[in-house]
Amino acid sequence: MRHDKAALILDLARRLAASSEGLSLDDMARDLAVSRRTAERMRDAVLMMFPAVEEVSDPPHKRWRIRGGLSAFEQAPTASELVELAKAASGLRLSGEPGRAAALEGLERKIKSAMRSTTLNRLAPDLEALVRAETIAVQAGPRPTADEAELTPIRHAVLAERPLGFVYSRPGAPSRRRIVTPCGLMFGRANYLVAADRDSGRIQTFRLDRMSAITVEEGTARPPEGFDLQAFASRSFGIYQDEVEHVELLITPEGADEARAWRWHPTQTFEDQPDGSVRVRFTASGMRELAWHLFTWGHQVRILAPDRLKTAMAEALDAAKAALG
Template identity: 25%
Template sequence: MRTEGTTERVLRLLGLLQHRSSWTADELATELDVTPRSVRRDVERLRTLGYPVEASPGVGGGYRLGAGTRLPPLLLDAEEATATALSLRLAAGGTVTGVGDAALRALTKLDQVLPPRLRAEVHALYDATGTVVGPQASIDADVLVRLARACHDSVRVRFRYTARDGDERERTVEPVRMVTLGPRWYLMAYDVDRADWRTFRLDRMSALEVTTWRVAPREHPDPVEYVQRSVTVSPYRYLARVRLRAPADEVRALVPAAAGRVEEDTDGWCVLVAGAEDLDWLAIRVALLGLEAEVVEPPELRETAARLAGVLAGMAGRGDAQEPGTSTGADDEA
């Protein structure tokens, strides 16, 4: 019989149960080179750890790994770990809608324990894999993983950042959390040089360096609300509030999170809060929602909506009065 430790033997037993749907006690005893009694004790140890090992008595009975009420740790071989890590990288990068945050958390845990050889294989496979995911910014999965660890470990990071106006500077920050809005990833962090909270788009970062400088966690705003407000309101000339006659959840399904914030209101109404440089553009976008709307602020948006309504009414009137076959005169100006 083998002289391996109990922990190693229990892990081998778990691997066997995951590899095949059913085993008899004698088959497991043979594979593990122990007695059936030792198999029964090891099965109980797995159950104590949360693995739902089911047993069926009698001839043809045996042990199988069933489904439990909670997820215990999984034991992956090299090929399974490589495939899982690659899938998580693709999902974290946005190729699987709605699972980016969860995929990143799982990828961070798995990447931390992968042996160097397997980690290199995963990187090589990811670099050699092409995906078509629509119009969105491309984010290196390594950047996501390293920033996730920095947030968890409360350490400072440095990077080059290109602002909206094209200005590029080095920033030193204390990261708190990453947030996804639509197709983009953002980092909420405390900017050391500016002594204030800031939001950074990950696709505008370069030369990321995670330091070993640990910092004490600071009191901070809610990351999701802060990032959404920074993206949808703060950078713009105008801040608009428009009441819409529709449930908030219905409007949220129509308005991307990166385009505006939807707040609950009363009597079947909600409020859309959005920033804009161009009020004509904002008025048209609200009108395209096809909902009854009331402008709360700014007054300039009401004036813009009234002007555009007149223009559209005039277009509709001229179209009705047009005689079939008559010219609009466009050819004379061409």
């Protein structure tokens, strides 16, 4: 059996051991990016190699899973996997999130403590070399905060489907007590609670660094039916959520290659122009954040639509000029 096929089969076994519900053939084909027929052959190979595989009836489908996990040999992480975990923890700590960093560092210790000493000793030189050779560049911007004292009650309220209470403070406005239906958390340049107003059901965002006296309240608070946190986050160019607009930008030939390699938005499309420029189109909210970002493109970008983005850019330019005195 070729090495790449063996690696795929071992990867499938790990996925089956990691799933409590089991995977269907369609799940296997999707997760491994193979055809259904190939997924069938890989499943049969796993059945021969791992006797602990069990079939789960889930009409009209069948699912398979491995109960009891895999052996330490089959689960040993690679040096690159451990380095990526260490880098993720380091990145969080450098960006000012010690609580989340500590969670990943704890996971790293658990993984290493479960490894055989011979395996860990073999990986140690590669780990040390890779850690020295790779680092994370910290970019200027807001310093997000999220310590365990904030995250614990929020996560508890989300899991228990209970209301969340807190005092919210905004610059230029009096602090006020809020009780909301928590829907989830968004982490980024700033960290936000996503929550629904208990009366109107309107989805709002609240910066964690402006929240205090966080408590889990009595009662039941379920997110609106059909709410999808990832879909909500993907609506906006950044974090701010407002009216959704159809955005169209023209990037000059000098910036076209960089624009094609840039991730503007999940809905983005590109249209090459005869002169070498490229039109970028996507649908999003958050025109103010988009205008801020477009500053970095200088003369290489022209706003074609919408008018609200043009207005946001003009206002940002006026503010910049005023700052110069």
